[in-house]
Amino acid sequence: MSKRNDIVDDDDLELDDDLVDDDPELLSRPDPAWRRRTAIEMVVSGVIGLYASFVLSIEALVLAGDANADLSCNFNDKINCATVAKHWAADLLGFPNAFVGIAAEAVVLTVAVALVGGVIFPRWFMRTAQVIYTVGFVFAWWLFYMSYFVIGALCPWCLLITLTTTLVWAGLTRINVREGNIGLPGRAGPWARQFVAGGNDWFITIALLVVMAAMIMVKYGYTLL
Numbered sequence: 001m002s003k004r005n006d007i008v009d010d011d012d013l014e015l016d017d018d019l020v021d022d023d024p025e026l027l028s029r030p031d032p033a034w035r036r037r038t039a040i041e042m043v044v045s046g047v048i049g050l051y052a053s054f055v056l057s058i059e060a061l062v063l064a065g066d067a068n069a070d071l072s073c074n075f076n077d078k079i080n081c082a083t084v085a086k087h088w089a090a091d092l093l094g095f096p097n098a099f100v101g102i103a104a105e106a107v108v109l110t111v112a113v114a115l116v117g118g119v120i121f122p123r124w125f126m127r128t129a130q131v132i133y134t135v136g137f138v139f140a141w142w143l144f145y146m147s148y149f150v151i152g153a154l155c156p157w158c159l160l161i162t163l164t165t166t167l168v169w170a171g172l173t174r175i176n177v178r179e180g181n182i183g184l185p186g187r188a189g190p191w192a193r194q195f196v197a198g199g200n201d202w203f204i205t206i207a208l209l210v211v212m213a214a215m216i217m218v219k220y221g222y223t224l225l
Contacts, residue, residue, distance in 0.1 A: 049164030
């Protein structure tokens with residue numbers, strides 16, 4: 001009897017190294033229930049991010065009409081959406097970044113809903129989505145860097161978008177790694193698939209968000225009281 005026959009089913013994630021060496025594609029076979037859960041997480045985060053982008057877009061239009069407008073998230077000098085929105089980084093492409101957020105979240109929501117419905121996209125599509133959303137992920141964190149270190153003020157809605165973008169990116173990466181769309185050399189591929197299949201990547205995601213929260217509390221905690 002071959003080693004492959006010793007495998008119980010697709011949900012058995014504790015595979016021997018010998019089995020992985022025998023057939024490295026075993027771990028990359030789609031798990032519908034696992035994929036659906038991850039896609040639902042992406043949908044929830046995407047909806048929240050889309051809402052935040054809409055709010056920021058409206059406030060950008062308000063500021064365009066009145067530069068001294070008092071926005072709903074202007075709490076003080078340090079927690080102030082208007083201060084952030086008036087900086088050049090908020091209009092990096094010549095128009096409010098929130099408009100880009102609306103487009104990006106709408107696209108990723110469409111993909112996530114399709115994944116919930118069981119759609120299997122081709123590898124080239126998932127890789128392209130990964131590259132594009134990784135750019136968005138880096139951009140969101142660059143904006144946080146600019147707000148924190150350069151502008152010296154924080155926008156609550158922007159922070160929410162950074163949070164949701166991180167969660168969506170983590171979910172997309174989780175699917176692509178688990179299903180082998182992101183190829184890693186040698187034994188790193190099967191190891192990475194086992195790592196995410198066991199939910200261990202959540203520790204990395206949570207740690208990143210905890211670091212962001214800690215940075216905010218250390219520098220601006222007193223303004224939240």
